[in-house]
Amino acid sequence: MEKYVEKQDIDLTVTTKGQRFRSKYLTWKFAATFFGNLFAYVLTIGIAFVIVYPLLRRVGNAFKPVEEFYDSSVVYFPRNPTFDVIRQAYRRLNVSTVGVTSFILALTIGFLQTAISTLAGYGFARFQFRGSKVLFALVILTLVVPPQTILIPIFLRFRFMDAFGIITAIFGKPINMIDTYGPQIMLALTGLGWKNGLYIYMLRQYFRGIPRVLEEAAYIDGAKTFRAFFTIMLPSAVPMMLTVFLFSFSWQWTDSFYSGTFLIKKGLLATSIKWITHKNELMQFNLQQTAILLIILPLILLFIITQRYFVEGIERSGIVG
Amino acid sequence: MAEHVPVLKSPKKKGNFLRNLFRMDLVERRNLPGYLFVLPIIIGFVLIFLPAMFQSIHFSVSEIQIRTDGTGYDLISKGLSNYHKAFFVDASFVLVLGESLRDMVINLPVILIFSFFMSILLNRKKLPGRTVLRVIFFLPVVIYSGIASAAGLTSGTGETAEIAAQIFSDPTIASGGSSSMQSGFASIMGMALSFRVVLESMQLPSWLMQFIFMSISRLEWIIQSSGVQILVFLAALQSIPTSVFEAAVVEGLTGWEMFWKITLPMISSMILVNSIYTIVDSFTNPRYAIHEFIRNQSFGKADYGYGSALSVIYFICVIVLIGIVTGIVSRYVFYND
Structure with missing residues (x-):
């Protein structure tokens, strides 16, 4: 034009x-x-x-020292920058223990959600088995139902975990899975994790956009369904899987909804902020804000490195097509 | 959304339904591995999601007593008393729910219009640095979720937002509080004030004024929740074939006409997608007071039955809202099939 x-x-x-x-x-x-x-x-x-x-x-x-909080002439730039607040916030966050477990949990959840969503997305995109439409409608329903609505039953289920009465028969009472990582991992494994419906939808749309001819060529060459999936489709879906993984990782990293519910005493980085206290209220506020800054710092770095995938992932996800 | 991929379909079967239930033709047998791919999802639905949905309704009409020996909980049927309590006894629930729904209803069109407008600006071909801007606009999606917004990183101490909130929060209050503001923001104050005066002098209907003031005072909130929407609109804008515009230029259409006759219809289906996404996205935003309220009622006070009733009411409200929005928006959606 x-x-x-x-x-x-x-x-x-x-x-x-x-x-x-x-x-x-x-x-x-x-x-x-x-x-x-x-x-x-x-x-x-x-x-x-x-x-x-x-x-x-x-x-x-x-970077402000304590006195400068009361000095109204200091607004943006501290006059005598110190690392005091940052050091204190870092120490209070227990990065060496809580930070490592948070990282491992976020990685695990990210991997599980990506794997499950990829399988399901492929299944919905390529196979029209009986009930596939109903099942996909249910996937959309999990998105539309507010997580608050099913949180209480899920919480009570994991609080009194039992598999068809077997556990009660053996141990006398159900297992308490609260304050373990079990609930979140089980939810991720069954495709009910944080915003999982969205990931399934994104991957399904993406797989639908890949021409069918690719697989048909593999079938003609003698590959079976799963071989075709793993050798042909999976490699071509890597960018989208990476996008989903990045979303899943960073949303789990900052999540306080499920983590705050299932891990009450055991803290993750995101949920332990409210335990940072200080006798000075202003100082406490500043410590908490600095702690949040420290928590999202890795995410910002990750985002800067991988922004291409984040941004293009959404654009090419086929939400549009 | 149009079907791009031809899917193999088996022909309609005739005869006895029960006899056909377990009989498969070739196509159906070929599609069987699909069950394996979605197996985890099926397990999740059967064992966790669907029971949880029914339990939620069941819990809402009963009282839950946790046994002290840790062997489980008992349900005592209470009829509709939880719902009665929510609407007629609890003074704050209806208020909080109304406030959250009002927020949602106000934010939805503002987010849609804002993200649409921003995506058009960012789609300008001759705008150097638009990729950098695109990345910044997407930043909130990644970092301002969960704790960051819960702990007020996004609000409260931002002075611009405060000033905007003070000036625009209530159009009936005379704007006299400028002396207490920080001096550095006097110019912004002045601009905002004169803007307000201009708006007031236009003598718009009061509900429209209220709407404009409210949307300005929640500027940060709006901006930070439209990252994905901007990208979706951008992608839609870029998927419009340029040949359509070339044809329009040859036919002598002006830019204005092109916008209304080509751009808007071509991306109208994304307006629907985005409005539903905006509503769904709000479930996880701690800024809506209702979420914290339900959580406090059920987990803070250990009144799970009442909490379930509240969450069921909230669910129904949201479904009705989505239904209304879908109904309104899909009237104007144009499908290029």
Whole structure:
């Protein structure tokens, strides 16, 4: 479209420098692009600032010594920056123990959710078995049902865990799975984890976008269903799987909904913030905010490295197609 | 959404339903491995999700007493008294629920319009640096979820938001609190105030004023919950074939006409997707007061029966909301089939 218009605009008879300048810059088209871009920049950069501002503000606060909190002349940049607050917050978070378990749990949940969603997404995209439509409608239902609605039954189920009365028959009473990692892992394994319906939907759409011919060629070459899946389809779905894994990992990393319910005494990084206390209220607030900053710092780094997958993953997920 | 992939279908079967139930033709047999792929999901539904749905309703009409010896819990039927308590006894529930639903209803169109507008800006072909901006707009999806927003990282101390909230929160209060503000924000204050004066002088209907003021005061909230929506709209915009626009230029359409006659219809199906996503996404946002309220009632006070009743009421409200939104939006959706 643009090329077509540009060809019309350039006057080939122009020779002198001034005329060339005029024909290039003093045109309606140039003015429209210029002011359009100016308008777009003012708006988008302003809004991007609103997004980044709270983060920058916290970064500034994290380096402030205690006295400067009471000094109203210090707003953004600390006058005598120290690492005191950061060091304290880091120590209170128990990064060496709680941090490691949080990381391992987030990794595990990420892997499980990605694997289960990939299998299910492929199953829904390529096989029309009996009841597949009903089952997929149920997957969508898990998205639409607020997690609050099924939280209490699920909590009580894991609080008094029993498999068809077998456990009660052997041990005399059901197992208490609260404060173990069991509930979250079991939910991830059965495709009911945090926002799992969304991942299944994304992967299903993605698989539907891959031409069927690829697998048919594999079938003709003698591959069976699972061989075709693992050697042909899986490699071509890696970008989407990575996207899902990144989402799953980072949402588990900051999750306080399931983690706060199933791990009451045992803390994860995300749920142990409220235990950071200080006799000075302002200091406590600042410590907690700095702790959050420390927790999301790895996520920000991860996001900067992998933003291509995050952004393109959503775009190519076929939610649109 | 259109079917892109031809799916093998078996022909309609005739005759006795029961006799056909266990008989399979070739296509059905070929599709059998599908069960293996979705097996974990089936197990999850049968063992966890569906029982939990029914239990939730069952719990809501009973009282749950946890046995002290740890062997389980007893259900005592209470009829509809939990629901009665929610609507007529508990003074705060209806208020909190109404407030959250009102927030959702206000945020939904604002998020849709905002993300649509932003995606059009970010889709400008001649805007250098738009990839960087796109990444920044997506940042909240990753980091402002869960704890970060629960602990107020996104709100509270941001001065711009505070000022906006103070000026725009209630149009009936005279705006006289500017002296207490920090001096550095005086200019923003002034601009916001004059904007308010302009709005008031336009003599719009009061509900519209209320709506505008409310949406401005929740600027941060809106911006931070539209990351995915912006991307979805962007992808939809980029999937419109350029040949359509070329044809339109040849036919002599202006940019304005192109927007209404091509761009908007072509991405209208994404408006539906985005509105449902916005509602679903709000379930996990701790800013809606109802979530914390239900949690406190059930886990804080260990009144699981009452908590179940509240969550069932909330579920019904949300389903009705989704139904209404789908009904309204899908009237205007254009499918290019």
